[in-house]
Amino acid sequence: MADPLVIIGAGQAASQLMASLAQDGFQGEICLVGDEPHLPYQRPPLSKKFLAGELALDRLYVKPAAFYEKAGSRLLLGQRAERIDRAGRAVLLADGSRLPYSTLVLATGSRPRELPLPGAFYLRNIADVDAIRGQLAPGKSLVVIGGGYIGLELAAVAMKLGVAVTVLEQAPRLMARGVGPVVSQFYARLHGEEGVVIRTGAMVRGLDGKRVVCEGAQYDADIVVVGAGAVPNVELAREAGLAVEDGIVIDAQCRTDDASIYAIGDCASQHHDLAGRRLRLESVHNALEQARIAAAAICGRKPPAVQVPWFWTDQYDVKMQMAGLSAGHDLAVVRGDAERGRSFAVFYLREGTLIAVDAINRAPEFMMSKQLIAERAKIDPARLGDEGVAMKDMRN
Amino acid sequence: MAKIVFEEPDGTERAIDIASGQSIMEGAVRNGIVGIDADCGGACSCATCMVYVPEDWLARLPAKDSTEQSMLEFCPHVQANSRLSCQIQVSDALDGLRLKVPQSQQ
Numbered sequence: 059m060a061d062p063l064v065i066i067g068a069g070q071a072a073s074q075l076m077a078s079l080a081q082d083g084f085q086g087e088i089c090l091v092g093d094e095p096h097l098p099y100q101r102p103p104l105s106k107k108f109l110a111g112e113l114a115l116d117r118l119y120v121k122p123a124a125f126y127e128k129a130g131s132r133l134l135l136g137q138r139a140e141r142i143d144r145a146g147r148a149v150l151l152a153d154g155s156r157l158p159y160s161t162l163v164l165a166t167g168s169r170p171r172e173l174p175l176p177g178a179f180y181l182r183n184i185a186d187v188d189a190i191r192g193q194l195a196p197g198k199s200l201v202v203i204g205g206g207y208i209g210l211e212l213a214a215v216a217m218k219l220g221v222a223v224t225v226l227e228q229a230p231r232l233m234a235r236g237v238g239p240v241v242s243q244f245y246a247r248l249h250g251e252e253g254v255v256i257r258t259g260a261m262v263r264g265l266d267g268k269r270v271v272c273e274g275a276q277y278d279a280d281i282v283v284v285g286a287g288a289v290p291n292v293e294l295a296r297e298a299g300l301a302v303e304d305g306i307v308i309d310a311q312c313r314t315d316d317a318s319i320y321a322i323g324d325c326a327s328q329h330h331d332l333a334g335r336r337l338r339l340e341s342v343h344n345a346l347e348q349a350r351i352a353a354a355a356i357c358g359r360k361p362p363a364v365q366v367p368w369f370w371t372d373q374y375d376v377k378m379q380m381a382g383l384s385a386g387h388d389l390a391v392v393r394g395d396a397e398r399g400r401s402f403a404v405f406y407l408r409e410g411t412l413i414a415v416d417a418i419n420r421a422p423e424f425m426m427s428k429q430l431i432a433e434r435a436k437i438d439p440a441r442l443g444d445e446g447v448a449m450k451d452m453r454n
Numbered sequence: 455m456a457k458i459v460f461e462e463p464d465g466t467e468r469a470i471d472i473a474s475g476q477s478i479m480e481g482a483v484r485n486g487i488v489g490i491d492a493d494c495g496g497a498c499s500c501a502t503c504m505v506y507v508p509e510d511w512l513a514r515l516p517a518k519d520s521t522e523q524s525m526l527e528f529c530p531h532v533q534a535n536s537r538l539s540c541q542i543q544v545s546d547a548l549d550g551l552r553l554k555v556p557q558s559q560q
Binding site: 346422429 | 480483484493495524525530560
């Protein structure tokens with residue numbers, strides 16, 4: 059019998075890969091190796107409804123255990139892959155065992171960027187939530203280091219639970235890597251309105267017990283959580299001699315420079331036509347899309363069409379949906395009132411072509427823009443900004 | 455608990471039991487119904503769990519909120535009887551519901 063297809067990493071990319079392989083008619087054995095003791099689960103709720111206690115653990119799991127059994131797969135959970143032996147086509151596990159593969163898929167994900175702050179918590183997996191949640195009670199205080207998506211979603215949940223929250227961001231504005239200045243200002247106002255203390259330009263120097271020491275200020279907290287971005291888990295690939303630039307380098311089929319090894323999800327770096335360059339996306343959509351593409355390639359099927367990247371964040375009563383890639387835009391157009399209320403959109407254009415949107419409680423702007431971005435549509439900026447022109451009529 | 459029948463894009467009919475309190479989307483994904491992508495996991499953020507509801511069932515389902523309505527309007531294969539299955543919580547009253555899955559969610 060042929061060696062199994064081995065997947066390292068048991069997140070959403072892995073689970074989608076297994077579902078897509080089954081749909082694409084894959085007949086071989088699959089072996090899933092994950093270092094957490096859990097079946098693949100959804101991470102987005104970890105900083106939203108699951109953290110808030112509004113979603114039970116069993117609803118985090120993408121598929122029930124029966125799905126994996128039925129697929130004829132072997133689950134090696136709570137197991138770490140230590141090394142890839144490419145010449146011998148095997149993965150070496152932490153318990154000393156050797157797992158031969160016919161095809162290997164790296165779905166190793168990313169991990170929180172660590173800061174030299176002993177005693178601080180991070181928010182990436184179920185165990186992290188379990189550790190943090192007990193501290194989020196009325197009257198407690200939380201300092202979040204990092205004003206990105208995770209930190210701000212955590213802040214929103216903690217406020218709802220009656221915690222006093224301070225967010226320290228070293229950049230001059232919130233979510234600076236992901237959104238434009240108008241949206242950053244909106245989120246600073248939103249969190250301020252909800253009672254969060256936001257400090258941008260805050261240079262954290264250290265953690266002294268439960269006191270966060272910044273340049274020129276200090277903040278006492280019952281709990282300190284760091285949300286300072288993520289770094290891809292590329293060590294296995296790099297040690298195996300695979301090409302790595304920021305993420306594991308893959309081609310359009312999600313194949314690495316070893317034809318029998320694929321990489322998908324947060325850990326992978328792929329050329330993206332919309333960006334005109336190679337990049338690494340940390341999003342559920344990217345994980346699912348690359349899983350579907352890799353499954354098609356493994357099964358020798360036609361790959362699904364590449365979609366416009368998209369992302370979302372839920373904070374308080376505000377849902378922001380983002381589509382496209384705004385880097386390199388030369389014009390930002392605001393539709394609606396960004397300075398009052400909680401509903402507007404920002405469109406990003408480059409040389410007249412719509413390349414991205416940040417839609418705040420604006421589903422039509424998000425949905426329509428996704429189509430227009432895919433079409434590389436050139437749209438008159440004045441029309442985009444004019445609420446009198448319905449999104450449905452936005453095609454010139 | 456409700457037994458719900460899905461007609462998958464290739465015409466295959468599959469009946470599954472979904473526990474009350476779960477969404478129809480969750481039941482479909484857990485049971486591997488083909489054509490329900492549900493990329494966002496039920497946050498009403500992606501509109502990739504659209505289904506077609508028979509006329510006589512439409513009024514018996516919990517009403518759409520404005521987000522679902524707006525998302526649906528822009529779905530590529532939307533029809534008047536479309537719903538996002540992540541926004542419909544299952545109850546005993548839905549027993550026997552039959553849903554058609556679109557050819558594609560894109």
